[in-house]
Amino acid sequence: MxxxxxxxxxxxxxxxxxxxxxxxxxxxxxxxxxxxxGEGPTRSELVHKLLNDTQYDNSLPPEYSTGNVTNVSVQLAITDLDSESDINMEYDCTLYLRLNWTDGRLDFTAYNTSYKRLILGNNIVDKVWIPDLFFYSQRKSEMQGLSTKNQLVYLFENGTIMYSGR
Structure with a gap:
């Protein structure tokens, strides 16, 4: 070489x-x-800040302090209808339920975060205010699930909540 x-x-x-x-x-x-x-809080920190027991009371509706009503959009899809009894005038059905409303207390646009929505699972769903849904003349209802309820909550940055259950 x-x-x-x-x-x-x-x-x-x-x-x-x-x-x-x-x-x-x-x-x-x-x-x-x-x-x-990403100078803003992590997903976990953000959820804990929003659902802090001293700042957020899930037993009160979003507009309780102002006296305004909270508009809730309800979507219902019956997926199974069985066990009809003409004598007792009752039936069993399986349905999907979706509720949408806005809770200004959960608005996180002021936080410096890249999250547009948060997905809250079963362990956190109970910390969010969820409207009471009433079916007139119902005899019994239950949420489906093996060991936990079959439900999911999407929390969008402007405080809009989409609740899904079965």
Whole structure:
């Protein structure tokens, strides 16, 4: 191998090492920026701030202090109708229930966060105010589930809540 070719190989190796170092530096800069750019609270911190027992009372409707009513949109889909009894005038049915309303107390637009919505599972659903749904002439009702209720809550950044249950 000549001196010229060994110098070329060293220069190529140095150039590749330099490019690798630049790529690594660029990668580390991006990684650092993405880790530090989210100055807002984490999902868990945000949920705990919003549903803090001293600030949020789930036994009161959203507009209770102002005296305004809370509009609730109700969607109902009957998926199964069985056990009809003409004699007792009763039946069993399985249905999906979806409720939508806005609770200004849960508005998190003021927080510096990238979240547009939060998904709240069974362990947190009970901490949110949920409207009482009343079926006239019902004899018995129950939420379906094996060991826990079959329900889910989406909390959007403006305080809009979408509750789904079965």
């Amino acid at each position: 000549s001196v010229q070719s060994s110098l070329t190989i060293i220069m190529l190796l140095d150039k590749r090492r330099c490019m690798a170092e630049k790529n690594l530096t660029f990668f580390l800069c991006i990684l650092t920026a993405s880790a530090t750019s």
